[in-house]
Amino acid sequence: MVSSLYASVSALLLAGLSLRVIKLRRAKKISFGDGGDAELYAAMRAQGNAAEYIPVVLILLISLELQGAHGALVHVGGLAGLAGRLLHARGLLAQRHGDRVLGMQLTLFTLVGLALANLGYGIYAGLRSVF
Structure with a gap:
């Protein structure tokens, strides 16, 4: 399955973002929360945002x-979803607002596109089974 490629790469992205949070926590000796540290907060949000969006994109991709x-x-769906998450994470971590915005736009475009494609295939399959 093609979608397994994107699931695997997305898992590696999430693992990398998680390791970044762990590294910062250790370096800054902050075991819980962000301790008011902007760098740690950005790393936590990059990780959290990826964890929030990647599963939905993968569910839609696998369903399709x-x-x-x-x-x-x-x-196309897998590459767009992955590119959106990479851009967004880079935007948060490097304080590149344009990358963050573009990453979120690409992610939302991918979510809507995959949802509509799934609806189209589902409606087509439903109609085909009736006629």
Whole structure:
């Protein structure tokens, strides 16, 4: 399955963001919360935001693939979702507002696009089974 590639790369992204939070916590000796530290807060939000959006994108991507969508469509959705999360994380961590905004726009575009594609395939399959 093509979607397993994006699930794996997304998991590695999330692991990398998590390791960054752990490293900062150790260096700054902050075991809980952000301790008012802006750098740690940004790292926590980059990790948290990825953890919030990646699962939904992957569910939609896997659903699309299971419905028999063309592999190219699955790749476009996977690449767009991954690019959105990478840009957003880089924007938060490097304080690059433009990357953060573009990453969020790309993520939302991907979510809506995958949702609509899934609806289209679902409606088509439903109609095909009736007729």
